[in-house]
Amino acid sequence: MFKTDSAERQNSVTVTLDGKSVSLPAGMNLAAALFAMGETISRISPTSHQPCSPHCLMGVCFECMMEIDGLQRQACLTEVQDGMVIDRHLDDDKGAAA
Ligand code: FES
Numbered sequence: 001m002f003k004t005d006s007a008e009r010q011n012s013v014t015v016t017l018d019g020k021s022v023s024l025p026a027g028m029n030l031a032a033a034l035f036a037m038g039e040t041i042s043r044i045s046p047t048s049h050q051p052c053s054p055h056c057l058m059g060v061c062f063e064c065m066m067e068i069d070g071l072q073r074q075a076c077l078t079e080v081q082d083g084m085v086i087d088r089h090l091d092d093d094k095g096a097a098a
Pocket residue numbers: 031054055056057058059060061062063064065074075076077
């Protein structure tokens with residue numbers, strides 16, 4: 001869906017995504033950067049308990065909310081920065097819908 005060009009790959013930084021170190025392009029829109037690496041789920045809906053994905057990529061739908069450096073923030077309005085800690089809490093709802 002989204003691909004980075006070679007210049008962006010050269011300026012990559014290391015972030016922590018759900019406890020794992022990953023490399024993302026510095027300064028890129030976080031939601032787009034995660035899409036580019038195949039990560040399409042942003043969170044688990046607290047009401048439907050279903051996975052959500054960023055939808056509008058312009059700050060309107062709030063489907064990209066995730067914990068970024070300890071705060072709930074919109075990934076589509078956040079630039080990738082070195083050392084960023086992202087937690088989508090994808091496992092928090094295991095068994096809730098069962
Ligand atoms: S993707 Fe819609 S607010 Fe971020």
